[in-house]
Amino acid sequence: MLSPSTPLRDDYRGRDPRADGRSAYALAAADDGAWQEAAELYQQAIDLAPDWTAAWMGLGGARGALGETAAAMLAYRHALLLDPADLHGASMRLAVLDPTVVPLFASPAYVGALFDAYAPRFEAHLTQGLSYHxxxxxxxxxxxxxxxxxxxxxxxxxxxxLGGVALRPSTEALTGVDLSSEMVATARKKAIYDRLAVGDICAFLGAEPVASADLVFAADVFVYVGDLAAILTETARVLRPGGTMAFSAQRCAVGIAVGTDMRFAHAISYVDAVLETCGFAPLVLRAQSGRRENDGDVPGLIAVATRL
Incomplete structure (x- = not known):
């Protein structure tokens, strides 16, 4: 997981070399836990390069680590103004600081860039480091x-x-879609999918023929989706009557929340209600962890539902 001071990508072009130096020192200070020094250095970089989104993200992280919530939120909001596509996930960081402001989903730009960078070590980290199942x-x-x-x-x-490997023995035709081109390139090498696409999953479903699938499967995908209504509505349209929706998610006590891990969690009561609203009847809906982190099971849930 990114530290609170680490920008996803350095996005400033043609900056003052002095700003570059201050940002580098800020990152080093943050790595040492010297948050006050990091905040001051990021502010100095911003004074020299005020349109540097990554520096504003770093400043937000440093202010947040110092417990200066209002200042951190101000920095993240400024980053969003500079970058409405939200490459760095400022909206998610804002939701961590203010649970009353939860976005509908993590920005596609953020998720795609995050997993493009993560792709080379993704499987080893999940299966060996996090015992993902x-x-x-x-x-x-x-x-x-x-x-x-x-x-x-x-x-x-x-x-x-990883999901395709689990599904392939029970599936005649298998389609995969992901926002990250790097992840899809790795999946393609396994030769387990009949069709692969790069793109937003909700938009992909919206372009699929009506009643063209028997199963829509989403393993730990909804940790980057807050409100599930839109994607479940598209899923119901694509599934044949009696078709199956199966997914896992992280779990919270009430409604929808964004955790400090920058992922969405959903309450079982919320999932039950949104499935019914979108035309599904749950067959399995229970608390069940799918991975471990920090020497403990991450609270999770699994759902298997039939399209009415």
């Missing part, structure tokens, strides 16, 4: 209710293909 959990949950064969499955947020 959500795809296998979802396949097992579907088998519990007698679902083990699908004519056409769509793997949303397919990443490098």
């Amino acid at each position: 959500s795809p296998a959990d979802l396949v097992a949950a579907m088998a519990e209710v007698g679902l083990w064969h699908f004519a056409h499955a769509i793997d949303l947020g397919c990443g490098t293909g």
Whole structure:
């Protein structure tokens, strides 16, 4: 996970070399936990390069680490003004500081860039470092209710293909889609998908034919989606009557929340309600962790639902 002071990408072009030096010193200070020094250095860089989005993000992180919430939020809001596409995930960091302001989803620019950078170490980190097993959990949950064969499955947020590996034995035709071109390139090398696409998952579903899939599968994808109504509505349109939606998510106590890990969590009661609203009947809906972090199970949930 990024530290609170680390910009996702250095996006300033043609800056004053003095600003560059101050930013480099700020990063080093943050790495040492010298947050006051980091904040002062980021402010000096901004004074020299006021349109440098990454420096504003770094300043927000440093102010937040110092407990200066209002100043941190001001910095993140300024970063959003400079970069409405939100490459650095400022909207998510704002939601961590103010739980009453939760975005509908993490920006596609942020998620795509994050996973492009993450792709080379993604699988090793998840499977070895985090003991990740959500795809296998979802396949097992579907088998519990007698679902083990699908004519056409769509793997949303397919990443490098961990879900595809779990689904391939039970699927005649398998489609994968992900925002990250680097992740899709890795998945393509495995030769397990019949079709792969790079793009926003909701937009992808919106372009698919009506009633063209038997299963829509999303393993830990909704950690980057807040309000699930839009994507579940598109899923219901793409699924045949009686088709299956299976997904895992992180879990919170009430509603929707953004955690300090910069991921969305959903309450089981919220998931139950939004599934019903969007035309699904839950077959499996329970608390179940799909990975470990910081020597503990990350609170999670799994859902298997049928399209009415």
